Amino acid sequence: MSRRDLTLHLGLVAVLFLLHFILPAYHHGVLARIMVMAVYAIGYNIAFGYTGLLSLGHAMFFGAGLYGMGLAGLHYGVPAFPAFLIGTACGAALAFVVGLLALRTEGVSFMIVTLMFSQVAYLALLYFGAFTHGDDGFVVPDASRTLMGLSLSDEGTRYLVAWVLFSGALLGSLWLIRQPFGRVLIALRENEERARLLGYDTKRRKLAALVISGAVSAASGAAYAALFGYVGATFAGVQYSIFALLWVLLGGAGTVLGPFVGTLFMFYLIDLATGLTDAYMLIAGVALVGLTLFAPQGIVGELRRRFWKDLP
Structure with missing residues (x-):
């Protein structure tokens, strides 16, 4: 990991920390x-x-992280941090099981199989509505939204906890990609057959990548339940899978900063468009089509292509 890479990402972490003290209330909550x-x-x-x-x-x-955390608090009174760990573990375990089955396929088949598994999970949440509260959702009890005596519903505490989680995920992603394991993942993306010929167990590496991915995604869901206090089946619907894909593509797939930039761009694009017209999705759609046409590698991907060739 180069000093320049580390400085760039630590700089973003520092800027986000400073924004905690200067942002107005609305943007503080949105960020x-x-x-x-x-x-x-x-x-x-x-x-x-x-x-x-x-x-x-x-x-x-x-959704596994969201419900793992939320249900542990609602039905069993588990405190915030252990409930967060339960949610993250649920996502990792689900990713392992799904990976064992879905990774028997490749390409479009893998995409379809994961979509089907996701729909099964979503329908299960609705079917067991007596336990999960289905589409109605539920509010996470205050007792499970307290960390070291601090209420996670407090705006300042919420922001700082979100900042700690994001900083850990961002820097952890940077570290992972700069390790030999991360280099192998990139090799799999570029040419899996060649990686296999070099002696790498490609299915095992892909399974490990999927489990890590599922655990990080579940940690986000568990944090969402803890910080914003609501759990609902909508978050496990296919649209939230598409949102993740959209954010990554907009920011730049295969870049460490891309997911944050894409999420930031999409949130504020819709927020600004909502203030202009009821047809806000039309404005958002036009902007997204334009970005796709003129920056096909995403915002950070285009910056890497044009100005910073070795940007992770």
């Missing part, structure tokens, strides 16, 4: 939400951007 959802995008980027696993089912991992 906290963006950081949590950017962690979800970072998890997706590990599977898709770096390993080449195009999944349409990542919402099930986010």
Whole structure:
């Protein structure tokens, strides 16, 4: 890992920390939400951007973390941090099981299989509505939203916890990609057959990448439940898998900063368009089409192509 790479990413972490003290209340809350959802995008980027696993089912991992944390607090009164760990472990375990089956396929088949698994998970949440509360969702109890005596519903605490989670995911992603394991993942994305000929166990590496991706995505879901206090089946729907794909593509698949930039761009694009017209999705759609046409590698991907060739 070069000093320049580390300085750039630590610089972003420092800027986000300073914004905690100067942002107005509305943007303070929006940025906290963006950081949590950017962690979800970072998890997706590990599977898709770096390993080449195009999944349409990542919402099930986010939902596993969300429900793992929320249900542990609602039904069993588990405190915030242990409930967060339970949610993250649920996502990792689900990713392992799904990976064992889905990685028997490749390409479009893998995409379809993950979509089907995601739909099964979503329908299961609805079917067991007596336990999960289905589409109605539920509010996480206050007792499970307290960390070291601090209420996670407090705006300042919420922002700082989201910042800690995002910083860990961002720097952890940077470290992972600069390790030999991360280099192998990139090799799998570029030419899996060649990587196999070099002696790498490609299926085992892809399974490991999917489990890591699922765990990071689940950590985002668990944090969302803890910080914003609501759990609902909508978050496990296919649209949230598409959101993750969209954020990564907009920011730049296969870049460490891309998931955050894409999430930030999409959140504020829709927010600004909503203030102009009821047809805000039309404005968002036109802007996204334009970005796709003129920056096909995403915002950070284009910066890497034009100005910083070795940007991770």
